[in-house]
Amino acid sequence: MDTIFSKRFGWAWFVSLLLLTGFMLISISSYWVTRGNIRETIQESTLPLTSDNVYSEIQRDLLRPVFIASLMAHDTFLRDWVIAGELDEDAITRYLHEIKVKYGTVTSFFVSEHTSKYYHSHGLLKYVHPDEPRDVWYYRVRDIEAPYEINVDADLANADEMTIFINYRTFDYKGNFIGATGVGLTVNSVNQLISRYEAKFERQIYFSDSSGKMVLRPMNSPLLKYSNLSEIEGLSEHVPDLLSDKRNRLSYRREGQTRLLHCRYVPELDWYLIVEQSESMMLAPIKEQLLINIILALLVTFIVSYICISAIRRHQSRLERRNLELSRINATNEAQKSELLVTTEELAQANEQLKSLNKEKDEFIGVLAHDLRNPLNSVIGLCDLAEEDFSDFSKDDFVSDIKKSGERMLDLTNRLLDVSRLESFNGQLRTELVCFNSVIKSVVDQFHSQAQKKKISLHLNLAASEELQFDSNRDWLDICISNLVSNAVKYTPQYGQVGIVTRCVDTRVELEISDTGSGISEEDQRKLFGKFVRLSSRPTGNEPSLGLGLYIAKEMCNRLGMQILVRSQLGRGTSFIIVRELG
Structure with missing residues (x-):
């Protein structure tokens, strides 16, 4: 179709359009002239003749009773x-x-x-x-x-x-x-006469008095819903002139159709006889003829267009054969060019990925070296002391320092294993029915000793989620909550408070973990859940921080179909909220 409507066929379409326009003008002008003649015939002849016939029938029906009354008198x-x-x-x-x-x-x-x-x-x-x-x-x-x-x-x-x-x-x-x-x-006798004429001539006949009140119409008339001429759509503004003999014929629109009307006065009854007809039925044949003319015009135009376009195609086919080989060569070149562009783009993307991975590797090695150096140095220093005289140290202090260094290295190792497990997991996550409060309490129990060392108060309010159960992966849910509680304890100063509260709002449950620490700046909040992110705030007890806890919690929550929200202001503490839809 695009080839047919190209510029080279323009003159063919111009000739076809000119021919079609001529056909249409002739057909439409003929329709308008015929419609005007039919309308004039209806108004000048058909409707007055029907009115005269009805009036003659009324006079004939009244002649006999007048004769009877004369005999009686x-x-x-x-x-x-x-x-x-x-x-x-x-x-x-x-x-x-x-x-x-x-x-x-x-x-x-x-x-x-x-x-x-x-x-x-x-x-x-x-x-x-x-x-x-x-x-x-x-x-x-x-x-x-x-x-x-x-x-x-x-x-x-x-x-x-x-x-x-x-x-x-x-x-x-x-x-x-x-x-x-x-x-x-x-009056029924006149009514029967009207019904007979309506059926015969397919017109509507009714009587009105001088005030416009409709006094007589057939029982099956569509005008039964009107009691006065002024209520009829499109006729109301013409009633005064119609009943004052200023006009005895007019046309108006009712119910989407044009109606032609004739009115005459019946002195014997002091009524007005009104005959009207819809012009649509009279115009149906010429509308059908107009449709046939339009179809013929379209058919002739199509034939002419086909002949012209065929001639142009034959003329152009020779040129197309000459250019075909060049087009094929050009298409091959374009295909090779596209392949090169795709390959180049893929290489560029792969290079960017390699740069990102290399950068992440450097960060990982830097963090790993930094965070492992301190506990290793501590262990080596303690070993040096063990080789010498460590009478100035108690056995408990010595073992405690070694344990702390080992715990730091273990925590680092666990975090790195969590990241590796999270990023390498692509299968279907296994879920089971878990008790929400049970998981929360189990996590909080792990941090009681750490909180007591810093004189931090742990406040639990889990009444809203009492006996609440839903499908989830218990291990991952435990890690998510553990990382958030760990952060709250780390960044809360001595004698501070950490709150763990559950709420049920509409069709979701919320777990809020809040602290009274120094808060998080807006700049830090924008990069809060990144990998190996170090924030400007520091743990209040010199606890180690890899910058992986929030990253792990965020990614695991996403896999579990939950959200993590953060609300924080500098100097006013921080709240992390886990949201789970229950519906």
């Missing part, structure tokens, strides 16, 4: 019954019941102007009164000039179900107003 029986004084209420009840049953209306009624009685198909329903809000419709009908009105209201006789009433004015033979009669249809 001009029925001689009804007028004669009223003129005769409304004597037989059963007669009017039977009449209204027959109208309801015969014509399949949801209700039929008559309200008398003379008696204010509201007759229903089941008998006398109530008396109308001007002060009753639910009777306002009757007094409005009485005063209108038109022969009838269509009104949407709650039907008292039908559990207040929303009903479309045809209220027809009734007159006697002399033209005097004697009451209002008519029939009612439930």
Whole structure:
């Protein structure tokens, strides 16, 4: 792929890009033009036509009940019954019941102007009164000039179900107003019509009153969660203009889709009929065509690019064959150069390691010679005294001096053996379940006599780790703690104190070994755990120090999965803390 996109193929890619750009511009511009035409068709023709069809269906459904109400208003029986004084209420009840049953209306009624009685198909329903809000419709009908009105209201006789009433004015033979009669249809009939049109045309149809309240929509409409047009996402800011006839069509976005909407006023119901459609379904075919055009454009561009690149490759192949041999020779030279560089680097590293080992050897020999010289001189001097008269010395002093010299040489030998064993050990460390307090007490017991000679108080507080056990190597753990306690005793002056305290913090145990010595400077703390390190502080009882104890303790703790921390200030003593995680 890197070869294909190199500079020598630049003009081929330029031609391909130019061709692809032309295809894309044509396809996208065609899509935009087609989408604009479809949107205009929906807004100018499709939605208004659906609105007109729904309106025509409503008018058709209302024409029959208007005709029924007109027959009732001009029925001689009804007028004669009223003129005769409304004597037989059963007669009017039977009449209204027959109208309801015969014509399949949801209700039929008559309200008398003379008696204010509201007759229903089941008998006398109530008396109308001007002060009753639910009777306002009757007094409005009485005063209108038109022969009838269509009104949407709650039907008292039908559990207040929303009903479309045809209220027809009734007159006697002399033209005097004697009451209002008519029939009612439930809103469900219009609802069923809307559901049928929504399924047929895949559009959403609903009705709103002049305040924006949604008064009628199908039971399965996705707009059931809204009670007012102002609650609909993207439509709320257009509601005032939409219901004031300033705009009867618009587009808005809801739920990530563009919606095209048409609104018209239905005077018979005093409602607004709203029809909307998502343009995504109408645009699906042209989107599919756009995708096909893009795929074709990519295919043609690929073919052209392939032809151009193949031609360039054939032209370049001859040059590549000429340079192939030179490239092979150059690659061989580079490989040999790399090998020489690697070898040189390895030799340099080996040389540095040899220098480091040689330096360490010199330090070791120097320390060994220095630390062995004093006890050997002491032994030789004592031997010289033994050859002469040593009556001025007691046998105990003589033996004690020899023992001290031997102990110093033994301590040096043990430390060197510990270092050798530690550095040469590369296998799996054998562990066992050890009692932490038992190891600590065993180590402290070794230093009681040394501490007593310097009048040093040893304070133990091991309550926090009582009966604490964990897996470790007992010998190495013993050496780590022994080296730290030995250091504390060495660097604590007479009448000082050495504290050995355990603590359990969260999921770890800590062993703190503190002294009241002179402390360690910050410079010495940075090189504290090095091999053969001699610090500026000196043991308070002229004890020997090889500079290996802390090195051994640090390395062994690392192998045992523990940490050693140090806290010290000049003149305030030193604390070494061994940390072991128990989790």
